Amino acid sequence: MKILISGFEPFGKLESNPTEALVKEAADWKIEGIDIRTVVLPVVYRECAARLQEEIEAVKPDVVLSLGVAVGRSAVTPERIGINVQHTEGEGKFGDNSGRKPDNEPLIEGGPDGLFATLPNREITRALTDSGIPAQISNSAGTYICNNTLYETLCYVRERGSQIKAGFIHVPATPEMASHTPHVPTMSLDVQAKALKTILTVIREN
């Protein structure tokens, strides 16, 4: 099974992005039955998804697993749905890395309002909590680049009638990112890597 894992470059006030570190680490893992490919995406509306689609066409994966950091969350959270909106607020309040700040605009004119991710989110969540890692299905990927990546990837797969499974999983900030913001929950990169290995195994089995 070929799995394409995407992470993001840093954004806003962040100097690093744990998902970039995670995909670089994952690129070297040997897991039986899984051919791991990775890509780091730009934090720019629409370009994030366009870059991922290029890679999908080059790699031809069975599964696309996108990772993003959700500063403020304490658990690993597989996303249930991508929605057809781009809007900057909260984490995205500085706009994307090109400086654009869309205000409640659609991502794709005439696209479906929302599309469900097709990863085995329930099985992933159960396996994570069983292995001692806090996890929960999330009902909103927000309206920033993470949602954009998920929504457009799901549209891409659906339009082509493709069998590719696709989804998005948010991870918490790392301790290093949040050492001066003591109320922000964190998860160390070691635990995040352990979570990612568990997730890959569940995807392989489902």
Add this chain to the structure above:
Amino acid sequence: MKILISGFEPFGKLESNPTEALVKEAADWKIEGIDIRTVVLPVVYRECAARLQEEIEAVKPDVVLSLGVAVGRSAVTPERIGINVQHTEGEGKFGDNSGRKPDNEPLIEGGPDGLFATLPNREITRALTDSGIPAQISNSAGTYICNNTLYETLCYVRERGSQIKAGFIHVPATPEMASHTPHVPTMSLDVQAKALKTILTVIREN
């Protein structure tokens, strides 16, 4: 420098207590210039402090560093003050491990209302955040066993005119403890152990 580190047994609905694991791990550390001694305290009002005092008298430490878990906190939090009250609410709502649930009672009749910890809390907090671990001085150790341990230890030291430095540091829940409560922030035992080593080094230098 001889440092006596205390942790606690589990309490309430918790099946384990990371501070028990931490002190057991610390008992085997070799850190230059520090003679580490450890003790695991009962989660029972008054007995917690009595047990620690026995150990202080047996060990004759230069510093007493007590550790406790604060479920819900995301950072390592050195406590500023112990106060003369015992009261069960929040985490302690099930009462202590003997089943007692005091209601806003003093710990020591006629004792001072509050006593400041004498560890170098500012230096500890700065060293932790500099090393990428979220930390902040806390202004309240609550009214449960942690505060009890801190308050009575500070009284004990003060009454004897002793030169012993004493304080209390809260750590977050571990991922394993909170895997089914995804809104509870966590810190892995690895990061907690790294934090404890940093704390010990700061105490040695100050």
Add this chain to the structure above:
Amino acid sequence: MKILISGFEPFGKLESNPTEALVKEAADWKIEGIDIRTVVLPVVYRECAARLQEEIEAVKPDVVLSLGVAVGRSAVTPERIGINVQHTEGEGKFGDNSGRKPDNEPLIEGGPDGLFATLPNREITRALTDSGIPAQISNSAGTYICNNTLYETLCYVRERGSQIKAGFIHVPATPEMASHTPHVPTMSLDVQAKALKTILTVIREN
């Protein structure tokens, strides 16, 4: 303009539901240009939406505005989207008022994954914050009865090619509901009623 406002009966451990009080109060309001009709819905999956549809057919409103309480939120939150899922967790962990606890099931087999509400959510949010009431568009109505009501109502309107506008707005708990849970944010019924009047005026103008 005829506006049908729905509220809910109590659920879970709640003894009252502020949205029931709100719609009863609103039934007596005289607001120029608005014919207010109200209904209180059962907190039972599927029945909530069926009961609302009966009322829509009887009343033939121009707008359907559903209200629900979101214990834990501090602001008035118009919902962006309803999704095709029923799942009990969080507030809904006791199941619905019939005792049913669906586990990540669709509401309508073959229905669209998500549908956007058609109320002027941006204008509502701006008018509320301008009048001193905390408000924000929410990206998730959850997976309990509130989302069920929103999703099925949007499906109903879409299937019929109807011009009815429909949406859902969550309000915080009231102080009376949360007096013994001091960490739960609240908004008094007076402020909620002021918010509802502002919302109705915005709907009339848009």
Add this chain to the structure above:
Amino acid sequence: MKILISGFEPFGKLESNPTEALVKEAADWKIEGIDIRTVVLPVVYRECAARLQEEIEAVKPDVVLSLGVAVGRSAVTPERIGINVQHTEGEGKFGDNSGRKPDNEPLIEGGPDGLFATLPNREITRALTDSGIPAQISNSAGTYICNNTLYETLCYVRERGSQIKAGFIHVPATPEMASHTPHVPTMSLDVQAKALKTILTVIREN
């Protein structure tokens, strides 16, 4: 019984302070058996307490009840203890209204570390929750102007061996203050005024 109620002027980024509005409103209340006097204090370290002491000497109250706003809290919170420290962080991160930003300094050299408030906090909390207003005893008034006012007032009373009862109660932000920060819990001025009347009645009876 003569009760001196203090509020504060605005501070930091706040344009108004609900405790100023509350004491101005309370100045006109007629409550049997209570002679209400009020004062609005400057948000400047040490001056806050000095101004309150002037008023205590002029008014000769039986009780001093200080009010402050705690942005982020959702309940009315009588404070248990004032502590001998001044330190700017969190709400006070902009420094006081004179621009001073003390770093973990004592308020009074050689003063006791902490002093308990002498208001009937338990009875106040119970009466508030019984009347449908979220309330809880707080174990920390922070290290900003509120704590300063409480600590120095308690020192003043103790040094003089006075029979004056003194304490501090924090109230939440109002909806108007937080309309653009939707995650900040609020309590309307109406509910705060109802709370204050309840508090005054409890003080009269205890």
